[in-house]
Amino acid sequence: MTRLRRAAGLVLGLLAAVVVGPALAAPLRAVCMTDRPLLAAGERAVIIAVTDAPAGAEVQISWSADGGALVPAGGPGETRWSPPAQSHGVFVIRAHVHAGAAEAGETADCSAQIAVIETPNRGGGETLISTRALLPPAAHEAPDYGLYSYVLFAAPPTDQETDLFDAILKSYLTLLRSQDRLERCCPEAFPHPRLNVTYVPVQQAPPGDFHQRELNDQVAWIRNHYDYDRAFAWLTRLRDLPDADPSLRDGAVWIVSCQRPLGGKEDPRPGFQQDLSAVPVRFIERRMRIFASQTMQPRDYNPHSVALLQLDLRIGIAQAAEGLEAVSAAIKTLGGAE
Template identity: 30%
Template sequence: MSRTPRAVSVALALLVGLLSSISSGVGAGAAAEPLPLACSTDTPTVPLGGKVVLKAWARSPGGRALRFTWDATVGKIEGRGAEARWSLADLRPGTFAASVTATDGESTSSECLVRVTVRRDAEPRGFSRETARSLLSAGQSEMAGYGLYSYLLLGAPPSEASRERYLKAIEAYLALIPDVASLEEYVPRGELNVFYLPVRGTPPSALTAQWALDNYDYARARSLLRGLPEPNRDGPYILAAFKPVGGAGAAPPYLFQNLSSVPPHLAASWVREFLNQAAQERFWEEKTTMQLAQRMRATVGIMGSGLPEVKKALDGWITWVR
């Protein structure tokens, strides 16, 4: 039976429409997923004429190199990588936004925004407290006169599950923090945060994380942890207070950070953010609290991808007692 020209035309039109629909559906399904991206600043406020450091975290599923693009309608941004500097010179007081996107050549992230407030005061408030490390040997008392006293505490000898986390935290402590003797040559003691690591025995000239772990003073750590939030028999923990902490416990205000759930590869990031937090003149205030939590959420969100229990536990890692 022969078909009329009209019937053939209608059939062809239907076929073309069906193929177009299938083609568009396949294209939509094959579209690359946006890259995960988080961003933050090193401070939420700056004085008139100030600068701020911008940071971004992204992850390429295929391990490809990432390219970051920063943009702002005011001020000047210098840098094209994961870290950039934003100059807010000549701006009036107010809140301003910058954005960043990331691409690995195949996928692109959604835009991430950060906001910074320019204050009315022309000079930064207070001073930036520097952190210096010191071993706290058995029988030795803390030296008087420091602006802040911090402690890296282990609640018990390492288990198979905690050993790597302990070592990574101590490695970060040794690598990121200068020795107290070297800093005291240039910085007044009252402007230093002395960060103690309790040990037993005489340290070697070339101090290592393994030696510190093998010779850690767990009895002294337990005495310092008395009266602090429970449970505290794992670790590591970071405790910071304005006065030396004795067996009676820390006097408020103090900062207590529980790293017992932190993945080992995040230990250095956590120690670094603690140093930023301790540098604030009033480190326990709500605005600096929110800043620390924001930065750690950003880091965990990218580096801790696939670890929902880590993100859920973040609120329990930080305790401020006023």
């Protein structure tokens, strides 16, 4: 299985079709998403169609594109697209979705846009490995990582925000490998420049049995011991930098990535960020998977490649929200417009 296939499997869930289902109670909606909204000639992308058809509904999907080749990928809601040879530009891949009985039911359409350019500047050939680490007050970020990322909550959650915080922390714990375990196991195989470490600040070191606890217990421990003051201080530092991204003024729940540590004295930029404050809980895992997938791609993080990464994320996340009104408020990610 290729890295592209693994990334697609991580980024998006598959749409499963079953034989017999209930009548649809509301107009059908569909969303098309891609793991690679920015390609070089010769690369391929996976596109997945997701629908809100009720469980048990019979679903059929047909694909088309205004150029290039489409072949089946891993399931009924998934296709793989290759751009035309020697062609650059923006291509549209479309899905027509039918849910319900053959002679009745509902239909919906969605599309994904993929930009094909001559040479995306992704830097060197090594893929970064996304890891995670809890950071107690006495600890500081280790030097020389390939990328520094942070899950930042500006204030304790309200009753309405607890589910959002928990969903983010569950994705953090399940999608990313433990940095400490990798470095203790095989330090020569995982030198710091190969790692994108994602920090969560906590008020004290985790208990010795933390990794043996159930996932919900781990999430509760982090939420109850999260260092909101340190996170707010880091956000304030980013907001106060010269020519800071104005989008950082809003939002209380962020994932940010920087070339240098936020706890250091140097300007941490170049960097990029996602505002998760307005994202519905059911979309958090997909958003986290998109972020992890895109930030592990090899890049040299000069200003041009950072701009391309922001484009990757902005397009991919906008497509994830297309057609779903509840997500429209979250498309301000990375300073982008709806």
